[in-house]
Amino acid sequence: MRKQAKQPPSFAALVQAYFTEYLTQQRALSPQTIAAYRDAFMLFLAFAESRLSKSPTDMKLADVTPDLLMAFLDHLERLRHNSVRSRNARLAAVRSFLKFAAHRDVSSMQVIERALGVPMKRFERPMFGYLSRDEILAVIGSPSGTWLSQRDHLLFLLLYNTGARVSEMIGIKVGDVVLDDSAACVHLHGKGRKQRSVPLWHSTVKAVRAWLRFNSQFDTASPLLPNRNGHVMTRANVTLRLTLAVQAATSAHPSLANRHISPHVIRHTTAMHLLQSGVDISVIALWLGHESPLTTHQYVEADLTMKERALSRLHDPAAKTQRYTAPDSLLAFLRKL
Numbered sequence: 001m002r003k004q005a006k007q008p009p010s011f012a013a014l015v016q017a018y019f020t021e022y023l024t025q026q027r028a029l030s031p032q033t034i035a036a037y038r039d040a041f042m043l044f045l046a047f048a049e050s051r052l053s054k055s056p057t058d059m060k061l062a063d064v065t066p067d068l069l070m071a072f073l074d075h076l077e078r079l080r081h082n083s084v085r086s087r088n089a090r091l092a093a094v095r096s097f098l099k100f101a102a103h104r105d106v107s108s109m110q111v112i113e114r115a116l117g118v119p120m121k122r123f124e125r126p127m128f129g130y131l132s133r134d135e136i137l138a139v140i141g142s143p144s145g146t147w148l149s150q151r152d153h154l155l156f157l158l159l160y161n162t163g164a165r166v167s168e169m170i171g172i173k174v175g176d177v178v179l180d181d182s183a184a185c186v187h188l189h190g191k192g193r194k195q196r197s198v199p200l201w202h203s204t205v206k207a208v209r210a211w212l213r214f215n216s217q218f219d220t221a222s223p224l225l226p227n228r229n230g231h232v233m234t235r236a237n238v239t240l241r242l243t244l245a246v247q248a249a250t251s252a253h254p255s256l257a258n259r260h261i262s263p264h265v266i267r268h269t270t271a272m273h274l275l276q277s278g279v280d281i282s283v284i285a286l287w288l289g290h291e292s293p294l295t296t297h298q299y300v301e302a303d304l305t306m307k308e309r310a311l312s313r314l315h316d317p318a319a320k321t322q323r324y325t326a327p328d329s330l331l332a333f334l335r336k337l
Contacts, residue, residue, distance in 0.1 A: 008105040011059045015041065018100050032167070032191070040093035043080075047072045061101060061108040069094065069118045084123035091120060128298065130269040135256060136160055138249035139242070139266075143207075148228075150214060152241050154207045155225050159263060162198040163270030163288050164188050166263045170233045174212070175220030179205055190289040198287060238263050271296070 009017070023029050023037065045056040051071065052063060069091070076082040076090060095116055102112045131139070140160060143153035159169055168188045176187040177200075184200040200208070212218060223232045242263055250256045267288070274284050285296040 008107055011061055011063075012057050014061070014101045014104055015056075015097070017104065018097050022100050030191070036089070037093040037096070040090040041097070043076070043090065044072055044094055047075055061105060062111050064094075064098065064111070064115050066114055066118050069115060073118075073121075084121050088120045088123075091118065128268045128272070129259070129261075129265050130272045131261070131265065132255075133273065135249070135253050136266065136269050138253050138256075139245050139261075141245060141249065147214065150211055151225055152245060154211050155238065155241065156245060156266070157204055157207055158186070158225075159266045160270055161201055161204045162186060162188065163267045163274075164198070165190070165267065165289075166235050166238050167191075168289075169263075170223070170225065170235070170238065172224045173220065174218050174222050174224050177208055177224060179209060181205070188289065194289060194291075196286065196289050235263075242266075 019034065019038065023034050029037075045059070048059060048063065048068060049055060051068065052059070054063065073087050073091060076087050077084070082090070095118075098112045098115055102109055140156045141153060143150045155169070158164070158172075162169075168190055171189055172186060176189075178185050178187075184202075184205045185197045186200060187195060187197050189195055208224075211224075218224075223230075225233055227233050227237060239262060242261065246256055246259075246261050271284055271288055274287065275281065279287075281296050288296065290296050
């Protein structure tokens with residue numbers, strides 16, 4: 001008696017296995033990455049349901065056609081106003097799932113290959129924006145005696161000192177800060193569970209100590225920079241506080257007016273100032289927690305000062321070329337003695 005052919009897994013079963021087995025167990029991706037993939041799938045399934053009039057549970061791999069994917073990506077850009085970078089990130093999540101599904105359902109290989117043919121969209125990479133030293137110092141400012149002012153001052157000072165991402169900054173616990181005078185540093189928990197330690201200036205150590213004295217109730221597990229309720233700050237909270245600080249600094253530095261200065265601009269500022277100070281690009285990559293120095297190399301491309309120094313070594317086409325003049329024969333004779 002012939003064995004009955006095994007039925008391929010359903011679309012819903014594949015999605016569940018993708019998240020519970022592949023991403024979580026086999027690849028052991030960080031919770032943040034899994035959440036980003038989950039959000040992409042929720043958007044895609046909601047769009048597919050409205051377009052195909054099918055519930056996500058009733059969908060099949062054959063429904064994931066190039067036309068459906070292109071329509072979804074167009075929906076993200078036109079109606080949800082996603083950037084091309086975000087659009088590509090959503091597509092990357094779907095493509096990752098399709099590659100996983102190809103190993104579980106070989107019979108759908110042809111359908112999957114057609115869907116995988118939808119390309120990433122190219123986009124112009126914007127130039128990095130960053131602040132001058134005087135501008136960033138004006139934004140950091142001097143704290144008053146209030147709790148909020150002291151917290152914001154330390155927040156911006158630490159962002160500039162470390163070049164940390166917002167997620168890394170708001171995740172700092174009191175126990176992550178080492179205030180030893182000979183080896184003061186902060187331990188940052190970066191993307192993909194990567195950890196790194198960044199040294200602290202004496203002024204930063206001084207500010208941290210003053211902040212901890214102001215908040216003697218903190219223990220090692222407390223957020224170093226909490227909100228007013230004692231909870232971890234949100235990205236939106238950090239952005240709002242920075243916007244207010246920039247507005248306050250604009251009176252002294254009108255160049256800050258009408259500029260979009262996000263917490264990530266401070267990260268760019270740290271990188272550019274390290275680069276302009278002569279720090280090796282590989283060290284800056286480690287400082288910022290970049291997985292590849294190629295990412296850090298973009299700061300070299302954005303540094304106009306370095307380009308101007310290089311240009312000064314190249315003769316202007318309009319300048320007259322100086323003819324070589326032989327040294328004085330008497331001086332040449334004396335040098336040879």
